Amino acid sequence: MAQQQQHMCKECGQTFPSYKLLMHHSQQKHGATNPVMEKRPFKCTQCPYSSDKGANLRSHMRTHTNDRPFICVFCEKSFKLASNLNKHMKLHTEEKVYACSECQQKFPTAGKLKKHRLEGGCSTNNSAANQCQYCDKTFPDVEQLNGHMLTHFVTDGSSYSTTAS
Numbered sequence: 031m032a033q034q035q036q037h038m039c040k041e042c043g044q045t046f047p048s049y050k051l052l053m054h055h056s057q058q059k060h061g062a063t064n065p066v067m068e069k070r071p072f073k074c075t076q077c078p079y080s081s082d083k084g085a086n087l088r089s090h091m092r093t094h095t096n097d098r099p100f101i102c103v104f105c106e107k108s109f110k111l112a113s114n115l116n117k118h119m120k121l122h123t124e125e126k127v128y129a130c131s132e133c134q135q136k137f138p139t140a141g142k143l144k145k146h147r148l149e150g151g152c153s154t155n156n157s158a159a160n161q162c163q164y165c166d167k168t169f170p171d172v173e174q175l176n177g178h179m180l181t182h183f184v185t186d187g188s189s190y191s192t193t194a195s
Contacts (some may be wrong), residue, residue: 032077037051038052039052039055039056041060042059042060042074050148051078052081053078069082070082072084072086072087073087074087074091074094076088076091076094077094082174089111093110097110100114100115102115102116102118104122104176104180104181105181106124119139120141121138122181124138124139125138128142128143130147134167135167135168136167148169160174160175161175161181162175163191164179165182
């Protein structure tokens with residue numbers, strides 16, 4: 031088994047499995063400064079993370095909390111990072127060109143179709159009882175149907191109306 035490289039503190043001889051942990055120790059115990067850290071003035075108060083951009087630190091701070099300010103307008107799922115919301119939105123907005131040969135449900139990527147097949151999305155539970163009244167797609171359970179139904183509604187702030195999909 032390969033031995034992991036150890037990083038030793040020059041002040042007290044204590045060793046650490048990573049340079050980052052050594053630097054954190056040196057700063058906390060010995061008041062040492064790290065030339066890399068000095069170029070990164072935005073420092074996390076809860077871990078050794080630092081950045082040269084305040085926006086990066088604000089995003090990072092959400093890893094220490096349950097703050098999820100980025101919310102999907104279609105299904106209300108929330109995310110800590112805008113980039114994760116943007117990836118998620120593709121589930122609702124991308125053209126769905128990959129159709130399941132068993133149930134005709136369509137997916138935006140071949141990978142999502144494969145996942146559907148592997149997870150048994152075409153089980154005997156996938157019946158007309160779980161069929162969308164607007165686009166005739168069927169779903170393995172009521173929860174997925176209800177989540178899908180939200181994609182057919184838009185709001186102007188005061189009322190909802192259906193959209194064609």
